Amino acid sequence: MALNFPKLFRGAALVLAAATAFHAGPLLAQDQPLIIARHLEINSLDPSRAFCDTCQIYLSSAYQGLVSLAADNKSIEPLLATSWEVNADQTVFTFKLAPNAVFSDGSPVESKDVKWSYERLKNIKADASFMMSLVKSIDTPDPKTVVVTMESSNSEFIGVLTAPYTVIINSDVAAAAGAKADADASTTDTAEGWFLANSAGSGPYVLKSYAPDDELRFVRNDKFWGKAPAIGEIVIDETADAVSQAQMLQSGAADIAMQVDPDTSKTISSPDVAIKTVPSYNFIYVMFSPGAEGNKVPLTKEVRQALAYAIDYDGIIQFTVGGEGKPQASPIPNGFPGTADLPMPKQDLEKAKSMLAAAGLADGFELDVTVAQLNVYGVDLVLLMQKVQQDLARVNVKLNIQPVASAVWREQVASPGVPFSARFYAPDYFGSAQYVQFFGMIPDSFWLTRAGQKGKVDLLNQKETDLMKKAMAASDAERDGIYHEIALQMIEDKIIVPVVSPNLVLAYRSNIEGVRYSACCNLPLSELSRK
Known part of the structure; x- marks a missing residue:
């Protein structure tokens, strides 16, 4: 197997930084970049076009939806919406938005952003557009109220909104970059390239950089309206195969390896690595x-x-x-x-x-x-x-x-x-x-x-x-x-x-906490921290 020198040097730097952090105290340790080894396989970073496993991680970290999936992978919790009501035949859904929710540029999350995001997802006509296929109309009676009306009954619509592809985009910022939500958005929207270098969400992280077939880098959103995530910077490092991921994990070049298979996991014997095997819905x-x-x-x-x-x-x-x-x-x-x-x-x-x-x-x-x-x-x-x-x-x-x-x-x-x-x-x-x-x-x-x-x-x-x-x-x-x-x-x-x-193998350094399998979002980055 050919050696990947950039990854080895990066790993050496990480190990040195971690040692320095140990002596400097826990706050500095949290500020060291957390490295995740996985095969990126990203088709897009545009929320209305993205459809991949890494996309789930990205969108649920840089953006937010109206609701979220709880840690039990079944229950639904409020997020950008503090409450919602559904009529008897499940055709009208009314949401009240959090009054203090803001995007990463500090502007408020408003009902117009929800309407624009859902209409764009439907009209871009990409892989995830089916999630809005039954939506007939979206009304915004005030900046913090959204009313979604369906063509016919949609008993799973609230569940659909936990999917990371239904996140809310800062419509003003995205529109200025060429994003469209009109009926002809699939042919007139020109923002996909912009989304490769910028995020426009309200999530705990923002996109710092993306290099195809190399890495996806996040940094903490300093204007995040919720509880700030513990880790200041996270890098998903392109590592295509399970053996390489396991090697990076054991050497300290990676903190988490996301695609280690069961056979490879059995070769890992380091006391500094935790291995858990759990059932999955994949x-x-x-x-x-x-x-x-x-x-x-x-x-x-x-x-x-x-x-x-x-x-x-x-x-x-x-x-x-x-x-x-x-x-x-x-x-x-x-x-x-x-x-x-x-x-x-x-x-x-x-x-x-x-x-x-x-x-x-x-x-x-x-x-x-x-x-x-x-x-x-x-x-x-x-x-x-x-x-x-x-x-x-x-x-x-x-x-x-x-x-x-x-x-x-x-x-x-x-x-x-x-x-x-x-x-x-x-x-x-x-x-x-x-x-x-x-x-x-x-x-x-x-x-x-x-x-x-x-x-x-x-x-x-x-x-x-x-x-x-x-x-x-x-x-x-x-x-x-x-x-x-x-x-x-x-x-x-x-x-x-x-x-x-x-079964899913969760493989990570023993000093990392918060690693879990999410049925909507794969790996919730905002829950990660170092001991």
Whole structure:
């Protein structure tokens, strides 16, 4: 393995600084930059365009939403909104904003900023825009009151607002930089480049600098209206693989390593490093795109179901994370509403062969695979696909694997489509609607559009669509059963096939406190401190 000299020198400086801080006192120790080793894989720093795991960390640190997800990963707490009211049919949501909330430039957070931020998120039409898809109108009767009216019932809207992609932007500052919120914002907005060097939020940190494929640097927001975070400066350092992250952690070059896999964690024996393994809601999935141009045979539902039966799920869990993970039944993760007692996937080679024979494919076929060269949640996606390649070979299906950069994968999956691939997902908030809206075969969902290549192949599931409308209007007591029915439909669709929900390894220096897994925000930076 080639040595990364800049990281080594940075680590030496960090160790020296930490030693100096120890003798100078605890206040100085908190002022030393805290280094987090992780693969950045950032698609944007624009709150209305960002959609990635590191984006979750960034947005929840430099910005704030109206509400937040509590440490139990289920309860909702006030943030920029001190209170809210919801009408009986869950179509009108009224929020009262904190009177003392200010942005990082000292200007007040007002209802106009909320209206502008939500309208921009919807009209930019990026990956997270679905979170505002049901919003009909937003009224601002006074500077501290916001009234959001829906097209139809939206029982999960308050939960949606804990997602970091729904943060509130300083509309005056962003608009001056070219940001737009109008209906044509997707073509007229010119602010994405500005957001790579500037933040415009009310969070505990502000963006200091971002160097693609190198680092993302935060500094404490001196005008923060809440409790000031303990750490004055935080750096997320681009470190692509688990072994390098573990080495940085043990040497003191990093304080936290975020993507150490279970096997690598077992090699760490330093008394100065703490390792905790916890269940997560993250998962890795494979997906089929029947509308992709490169398909050599029609990927009908029966063919997709047959190929899913050929996959060795238990073997994948052992191969990818050494058994430190769980199977997952549907694209709604274990523990979310509707997932109790779902049938877990099982390999059945005889059934796979029988179904392929019934489809006239007993002699097999070739399937092109484009997969991003990423290691996420301790899983190398290329190695995962090589394991699946071995599984499908047992039913005479040959996978042609083409590893590509993640940015290339994003482009290809949009057009001309990717016949078969693997990807990952982390929750944006605690609630099952996000998974149906993103993965479900319902109108305008991300994967209906991508898998069908904008209607080239009709994949719409009308029963799923009707159930989703019912779920959005249901009471808390009714929703669980409805999402269970939806999950069963998504299992039958076999567009998205989860293969492993990895346990999460929390790896950090023993003097760091506040490290925890957040189901919306990945790692809450403002809770970190040094002993």
